[in-house]
Amino acid sequence: MSDFRSDYVDEAELGTILSEDFFFEGEMVTEEPLLIKGKLKGTLKSNSVVYIEESAEVEAELEASRVVLRGRVKGQVSARKKVELLDRAELEGNIATPDLMIQSGCRFSGCCTMPHRKPNGGNGNG
DSSP states (O other): OOSOOOSSOOGGGOSEEEOTTOEEEEEEEESSOEEEOSEEEEEEEESSEEEEOTTOEEEEEEEEEEEEEOSEEESOEEEEEEEEEOTTOEEESOEEOSOEEEOTTOEEESOEEOOOOOGGGOOSOO
């Protein structure tokens, strides 16, 4: 493991880290939090949070509970809870999420669709 320590994620608490020299092409499905530092091309589906580090280059359709982006992504990003574009992030593609945070210093080229939140966590059935 590298000596890099991110200020937004504790690597010691993650089960899966894809290092800087890692390259994956295809479909990846994960249930646990994931940190990407290398290259990924294809499709990524996660029931947890996906962190994309500054060194990462991702060309994929991403679907996760939460996406925290510092690296480069080209493709559609869908998050059930939140998408965070941190400083230096570069995203070329559309976003679908109920909650979006964009820090100063990042680049975003695309559209964002944000579904309406239901008051008090209700399901809208009454």
